[in-house]
Every structure is written in C-alpha cells, then in structure tokens.
Amino acid sequence: MSTAQAAGSALVEGRKWPRIIRYWVRHWPIPVIIVLIVLMMVPMLLALFIAAKSRAQFDFNPWGLTFPLYYHQTFPAAWRVVSQSILNSVIVSTVSCIGVLFFGSLSAYVFARFDFLGKDTVFVIILSLLMIPAILTLVPRFVVVHKLGLFQTMWALLLPYIAAGQVMAVFLMRTFFVSIPSEYFESARIDGASEFRCFWNIALPLSKHIAGVVAILQVLGTWNDIFWPYLTIGTKKELFTIPVALLIFNDQLGQQIGTQMAGYIIASLPLVLLFAFTSRLFVEGLTAGGLKL
Amino acid sequence: MGLLKSWLVGRFGGVAAGQQAGQTEERPSAAGQPQAGVLAGQRSDRARHGLRWRVRHALPYYAVLLPTLLGLLVFDYYPAFLAVYHSFFEWDIGLPATWVGIDNFVRMFTQDRTFLRSLRNVGIITVWIMFQATVIPLVVAELIFAVKSMRWKYWFRIGMILPAIIPGIVVFLLWRFIYDGSVGLLNAFLTAIGLESWTRVWLGDPRIAIWALTFSGFPWVNGVNTLITLAGLQNINGEILESSELDGASRLQRIWRLDIPLVFGQIKLNLVRAIIASIQIFEVVFVMTEGGPIKSTMVPGLWLYYNAFNYHRMGYASAIGVFIFVTILLLTLASMRIFREERA
Numbered sequence: 183m184s185t186a187q188a189a190g191s192a193l194v195e196g197r198k199w200p201r202i203i204r205y206w207v208r209h210w211p212i213p214v215i216i217v218l219i220v221l222m223m224v225p226m227l228l229a230l231f232i233a234a235k236s237r238a239q240f241d242f243n244p245w246g247l248t249f250p251l252y253y254h255q256t257f258p259a260a261w262r263v264v265s266q267s268i269l270n271s272v273i274v275s276t277v278s279c280i281g282v283l284f285f286g287s288l289s290a291y292v293f294a295r296f297d298f299l300g301k302d303t304v305f306v307i308i309l310s311l312l313m314i315p316a317i318l319t320l321v322p323r324f325v326v327v328h329k330l331g332l333f334q335t336m337w338a339l340l341l342p343y344i345a346a347g348q349v350m351a352v353f354l355m356r357t358f359f360v361s362i363p364s365e366y367f368e369s370a371r372i373d374g375a376s377e378f379r380c381f382w383n384i385a386l387p388l389s390k391h392i393a394g395v396v397a398i399l400q401v402l403g404t405w406n407d408i409f410w411p412y413l414t415i416g417t418k419k420e421l422f423t424i425p426v427a428l429l430i431f432n433d434q435l436g437q438q439i440g441t442q443m444a445g446y447i448i449a450s451l452p453l454v455l456l457f458a459f460t461s462r463l464f465v466e467g468l469t470a471g472g473l474k475l
Numbered sequence: 476m477g478l479l480k481s482w483l484v485g486r487f488g489g490v491a492a493g494q495q496a497g498q499t500e501e502r503p504s505a506a507g508q509p510q511a512g513v514l515a516g517q518r519s520d521r522a523r524h525g526l527r528w529r530v531r532h533a534l535p536y537y538a539v540l541l542p543t544l545l546g547l548l549v550f551d552y553y554p555a556f557l558a559v560y561h562s563f564f565e566w567d568i569g570l571p572a573t574w575v576g577i578d579n580f581v582r583m584f585t586q587d588r589t590f591l592r593s594l595r596n597v598g599i600i601t602v603w604i605m606f607q608a609t610v611i612p613l614v615v616a617e618l619i620f621a622v623k624s625m626r627w628k629y630w631f632r633i634g635m636i637l638p639a640i641i642p643g644i645v646v647f648l649l650w651r652f653i654y655d656g657s658v659g660l661l662n663a664f665l666t667a668i669g670l671e672s673w674t675r676v677w678l679g680d681p682r683i684a685i686w687a688l689t690f691s692g693f694p695w696v697n698g699v700n701t702l703i704t705l706a707g708l709q710n711i712n713g714e715i716l717e718s719s720e721l722d723g724a725s726r727l728q729r730i731w732r733l734d735i736p737l738v739f740g741q742i743k744l745n746l747v748r749a750i751i752a753s754i755q756i757f758e759v760v761f762v763m764t765e766g767g768p769i770k771s772t773m774v775p776g777l778w779l780y781y782n783a784f785n786y787h788r789m790g791y792a793s794a795i796g797v798f799i800f801v802t803i804l805l806l807t808l809a810s811m812r813i814f815r816e817e818r819a
Contacts (some may be wrong), residue, residue, distance in 0.1 A: 212627055218615065219634040221694040225649045226641060228660065244663050278753040289543040298533035304540070308547065314555050317755040317776045318796040321783045322557035323550055325568060330549075345546030352543065361564055406643045407515040408758045413784070425644035429762065432648055444619060457640045465632050465702065 199391060217413065226450070233257070240439055260444035263435070266420060267427035271405055272452065274339050274423060279400045281344035283391040283393055287353025290379050295367065306354075311349045323412055337420060338414035343404050351396045358392040359385055370391035394463050398456075405453060424449045491503040562794035579794035590795070593773040596685050600774065601753040603689050608749035609742050612700035616738075617730060619701070620708045632705070635698035647762040650691040654763075656680045676765050683773035688763055688772055700745045707738030743814050747807055754803045775799055 199207075204214060220227075232240060232249040242248075293305050323342060332338040367380045375383070386393075408425040415421045422430070428449055435442050457464065477773055524532070539545075583590050619631050653660045656676030665673045671713035677687040712735065719729050735742070758775030760766060766773040766781070775795055781793035 197552070208624070209624075210625075211621045215618050215622070215631050215634075218618075218694060218696055219631070219637075222634075222638045222698075224695055225653065228647060229553050229645075240658070244658075245667075285542045285546075289540050292536050292539050296536055296537045299529040300533065301536075308543075311547065311551050311555075313804070314551070315755045315777060315800055317757070318800045319551065321552040321779070321789060321792050321796065322554035322561065324783075325557065325789075326549060326554055328568065341546065342550040345543075345550040348543050348546065349551075399654065401595070402640070408644050408762065409780075410795070425642065428648060429643050431814055438651075442648075442652075446648060450645055452639050453640045454637075455644060456696065457637070461633055461636070465636055 199443060220244075226447075229443040229446050232373055233260075233440050233447060235440050237437060237439065253444075256440040256444040257448070259438070259441045260448055263425065263431050263441075264427050264445050264448055267422040267424050268448065268452065270336075270421060271424040274336065274343070274411075275401045275404045278340055278343040278347060278404050279397050281340070282347035282351050282400050283397060284366075285344065286348040286396065287355050287386065287389070287393065288381070290350065290352045291359055291385055294356045311346075312353070313382035320409070320413075327414055333414060334416050334418045334421065339404075341424070342410070343400075343407075346401045347396075347403070350399060352393060354396055355389060356393055358389050362388055364427065393462065398460055398464060401456065402453070484605060498573060535815050541722065542632075542726050542766060558793045558800075560652035560798050561790050562797045564793075565788070566789040566790040568789065575790070579791050580798070582791070583794060583798065589773055590775065590778055592770065593775045593778050596772060597754060597756065597774045599685060600689050600756060601750065604749045604753040607695045608697055608700050608745045611695055611705045612697055612745060613735070613738070615649075615696055615701045616708055617734065619705055621726075635696070635701050637698070638696075639698040640753065643758065644762065646692070648760050651678065651763045652689070654687055665744065678772075679768055681768050684764055685772045686700065691759075691763070697745075700748075703745060704738055706743050707741035708734060709736050739814070743811070746810055746814070751803055751809060755799055 210239045228245075231247050232244065233256050234253050235244075235248055236252050236255075239252075293301065327333060327338045327342065332341070362385060366384050370380050370384055371377075405423075406425065407423075408429070409422045411426050412429065415423070415426060428445060431445065432442060435445075490674055510714060561572065563574060563576060564572040565575050567580075615635070619635075622628050622631065652658070654677035656662065659677070661677060662674040665671065673681065679685050715733060715737075716729065719733055724732070755776050757774050757780065760772055760774050760777050761780070763771045766777050776799065777793040779792045779799070783787045784796065
C-alpha cells in the first residue's frame with residue numbers, strides 16, 4: 183500500500199519539473215562555468231591520460247584512460263630526463279627570489295622612509311624600466327653577460343633575474359612601506375632601536391603579504407622563462423632549466439609520447455604545489471579590486 | 476607571466492603618478508598622506524643645508540641602494556642603451572661596428588619581405604589577443620558574477636586561475652602536439668567525428684599555420700583577466716544594480732548600460748596589457764613553428780632573434796627591437812587616449 187502511495191505522489195510531483203531541474207535552470211551560469219573550466223583543463227587532462235599509455239595503446243585510442251596503466255614506466259623515464267633540470271629551476275627560482283626580496287625590500291625601505299638628494303629622480307628612473315619591453319634588451323643583455331664571462335654559468339640567469347625582478351619589488355614594497363604609520367618607527371627609535379632593526383623587526387614582518395606577492399611573481403617569471411636560459415645556458419646540459427630541458431628533450435623523445443606527457447606533468451607539479459599553498463593570496467590579490475587604468 | 480607584472484604596473488603606476496602630481500588618489504591614507512608628512516618635515520632641511528651637506532647626507536642611502544642600482548645599470552640600463560645605440564650600426568659580437576645611420580630602419584620596410592610578413596602576422600595575433608583579453612573575460616566574469624552562491628564563486632575563481640599556472644612551455648608543447656599531423660589529437664578528433672577530409676598538418680601548411688597558431692589555447696579564457704574584470708563588477712555599488720532591476724532593466728540592458736561603463740577601467744587595463752604582450756610575442760611561435768614553414772608564421776620578436784644569433788646582424792636586430800619598443804609605446808598611448816575620450 184505504502185509503495186503505491188509513494189509511486190503516486192512521485193507521479194504528481196512529476197507533473198511540474200523535478201526540483202533539481204528547476205534549480206539548475208535558475209542557476210544556469212554554474213554548469214556553464216563548470217564546462218568552461220573543464221574545457222580549460224582539457225589539454226592537461228589529456229596529458230595525464232596519455233602519460234598512462236604505451237605507444238600501442240596511444241595509436242589504438244588516444245582518448246581517455248586505457249588499461250593497463252603505464253604510469254610506472256612513463257613517469258620514472260621522464261623523471262630521469264628532467265630531474266636535474268627541475269633541481270636547477272628550483273635553485274634559480276629560489277635564489278633569485280631571495281635576492282629580489284632582500285635587496286628589493288632594503289631599497290624600497292630607503293625610498294619609503296627617508297629623504298635625500300636625488301631620491302625622487304632615482305626612483306622615477308628605476309620605474310621607467312617598467313616601460314622597456316624585454317625583447318628590446320634581449321640581445322644586448324646577452325652581449326653583456328657574454329663579456330662578463332658568465333656565459334653558460336648559473337650566474338647568467340641569477341644576476342639578471344635578481345636585477346630585473348627588483349624593479350617590481352621596489353615599486354610594490356615602497357608603496358606598502360609608505361603606508362605604515364611613521365609612529366611605529368618613531369617610538370622604536372625612541373626606545374633605542376637602530377634603523378636596521380626598524381626595518382628588520384617592524385617593516386618586514388608587517389609586509390608579509392606584499393612580499394608574498396613579489397615572491398610569487400618572481401618564481402612564476404623565472405620558472406616559466408623559456409628564452410633567456412635557452413640563450414645563455416646554450417648546450418650545457420647539466421645547467422638546463424625546466425623549459426629548456428622540455429624543449430630539447432621533446433625532440434629527442436620523439437615517439438615516446440607517454441613519456442613526453444609525463445615530463446610535462448612533472449614540470450608543472452612544483453608550480454601547482456606552490457599554488458595550492460598560496461592560491462588565497464593570489465586570488466585575493468587579483469580580486470581585491472582597484473586594478474584598473 | 477609577464478602579464479601579472481603589467482597589471483601591477485597598471486594598478487600601482489596609477490597611484491604613483493597621482494601622488495607625484497599631487498592629486499588625491501583613491502587610497503590617500505595608504506600612499507599620499509604619510510609621504511606628504513615626511514616630505515614636509517624634511518623640506519626645512521633642504522633650505523637649511525648647503526649642497527655639500529646634502530651630498531654627504533645622501534651617501535649612506537646610496538650605499539644601501541648600491542646593489543640594486545648596480546644590477547639595474549649593468550643588466551638593464553646599459554643593454555637598453557646599447558640596443559638603441561647599435562640600431563644605427565652594422566655590427567656583430569667581436570667585430571667593429573660601422574655607422575650606417577637609419578639604413579637599418581629603411582631596409583626593414585623596403586627590402587626585408589620577411590619583416591613585412593611578420594608585421595602582418597603580429598597584426599593578426601594582436602587583434603585576436605586584444606579581443607580575447609577584453610570581451611571573453613567580460614562574458615565569463617558576468618557569468619561568475621551572476622552566481623549567487625559564495626562557495627561556488629570562490630571555487631570558480633580558483634578554477635579560473637589554475638590553468639594560468641601551467642608553465643607556458645608545457646601549454647605551447649601540448650598545443651604543438653594537438654596540431655601534429657600524424658599523432659595529433661585534433662586530427663584524431665576530426666577523424667572520429669567523420670570529418671576526415673578536414674585533417675591536415677596544421678602547423679605545416681604555410682597558409683594555415685599562422686591561423687592555427689593564433690587560435691591555439693581553446694577555449695581562450697584568460698583567467699587573470701577574468702578575475703580583474705570580476706573584481707570590477709564586484710566593486711559596483713549594489714544599490715545601483717538593484718535600482719536598475721526595479722526600473723525593469725533586463726540583464727543585457729544592465730550589462731550594456733551599467734556594467735561595461737563601470738568596469739571600463741579594468742577592460743582598458745586588460746587591453747593595454749594585451750597590446751604590450753602581443754606586439755613582442757615570440758616564445759609561443761618559437762616553440763610551435765620556429766617561424767616556419769617558409770617563414771610564414773614569423774613575428775618581429777622572433778625575426779629579431781634570428782637576425783641576431785643566426786645571421787649575425789646584431790645591429791639590424793637592435794633596430795627591430797627599437798621598432799617594437801616604439802610601436803608598443805605608441806599603441807599604448809593611443810589606446811589610452813582613444814578610450815578615455817570614448818568614455819567621456
């Protein structure tokens with residue numbers, strides 16, 4: 183009896199559209215955006231699937247997951263090829279990031295807190311670098327690096343990265359330091375703190391967020407840079423960064439498509455991990471508002 | 476990821492410029508006032524002391540700035556100067572330079588057919604990227620804006636940005652693979668849906684390669700631009716939107732009459748960033764086609780590289796660099812001026 187009732191009421195309900203369908207009709211942007219995001223991820227998903235395929239499996243069916251999975255073969259093979267360059271990229275990104283944060287924040291502090299002869303002029307001259315496209319200075323910078331004897335050393339990457347990254351760092355951090363109320367520093371000075379302690383113990387801890395933004399920019403920029411390392415590291419395999427290694431080995435691996443894809447995924451993982459920890463900072467920085475011309 | 480840099484420039488550049496002009500900015504408490512206080516306190520110093528005292532007073536500060544300034548001098552200012560300087564010379568590393576005046580620039584437009592071809596290509600790419608950087612983000616941002624649930628919104632924002640952190644080289648190589656003639660996924664897809672006659676070597680056909688290159692990156696959603704636009708939408712006063720709803724405006728009317736004018740600053744920022752990035756584009760071309768087949772996908776940036784390192788014409792390469800620099804500068808200024816008038 184009760185089952186018949188239940189069936190009956192379901193039928194009555196069925197006259198109107200089921201609730202779930204009405205819900206999604208009203209909220210149609212949600213599925214549309216989900217489809218878009220999935221489409222945006224399709225190349226990466228396909229790479230993940232293809233990395234599991236042997237060559238024969240790939241020829242038979244390039245789409246979807248095919249079994250058995252060959253991850254245990256493709257990933258170790260790819261790792262052998264890219265491990266050294268991952269290490270190099272980690273070193274380059276980390277060291278240049280620390281360098282930019284250290285020198286950049288010091289300079290920003292000086293620009294924010296003191297007044298001295300020529301300060302405004304020097305600051306404007308530094309900012310003017312933001313208008314110069316990288317392509318203009320590519321060739322002559324290579325000439326400079328060559329003349330300094332840095333060709334095919336890691337310094338050819340580190341020094342220009344640290345120098346160039348500071349423009350942005352000085353800019354952002356100065357804006358932030360200026361906004362710290364000067365009473366903080368004055369009372370510290372009265373208590374006998376040195377100017378360096380004011381910087382180290384007051385300004386730096388307060389600027390954690392903006393320093394995070396600077397660090398992310400620097401890591402992304404150096405990790406993704408293709409051309410500068412390609413030029414300056416040349417043929418020296420043991421100094422390849424990730425993009426150079428992928429570019430060169432891609433042609434060598436040729437027919438081993440699964441291993442190629444595994445290499446792409448390994449190369450992306452460190453940034454994805456970094457993003458997992460900093461996504462909040464990243465997204466908030468972009469959506470906090472006020473970005474416009 | 477140079478793109479991230481440029482939005483920050485867009486944002487804080489405005490603040491700095493306003494400060495120098497002495498205008499009141501949107502965030503006076505953040506930047507303007509304390510700064511003004513410091514300067515006022517110090518101005519009396521300037522009047523009291525002579526030049527010698529001021530030079531000596533400034534020295535310790537320059538000592539702290541020294542590493543920064545030295546690095547910029549060696550790796551940025553000097554190269555920028557060299558680029559402009561060498562554009563008037565015929566020159567290669569290790570050889571003496573010969574002054575040729577503006578010959579390099581004349582040759583670019585009169586004798587170098589590859590360069591002219593590269594101008595056409597970069598034109599195509601720039602127009603497309605300008606569209607992709609402004610219109611599509613606006614549409615997607617409106618979609619996300621229409622979502623009421625905060626939790627969905629949060630995840631959508633992360634989903635938008637996630638593809639942007641995949642390294643460029645990986646994206647370029649993946650698309651090269653998708654377009655591949657023998658193992659490529661695009662051909663496999665066309666065969667699977669019965670359009671076998673459409674399959675081709677996408678990046679190997681001189682007539683099609685530039686279009687294949689330009690339209691790689693489907694579905695062309697730029698997450699960073701979308702979030703910038705979305706931020707603009709969220710900053711619109713809710714009462715304005717409510718009253719438009721009460722007055723019976725449809726969603727499309729609201730978007731056209733209210734949203735677009737109110738987020739125009741964000742759209743313009745996206746546009747200028749797109750111009751800066753696309754005029755000097757060359758990494759994607761280098762990875763996907765190396766400018767081929769038969770130089771049909773050449774762009775100025777890559778042509779600069781080939782001239783400098785393959786043909787040993789560094790002077791000529793520098794001239795191309797100066798041309799790109801000036802083009803970016805002019806287009807940026809022009810677009811800012813044109814769109815300012817349109818808004819008024």
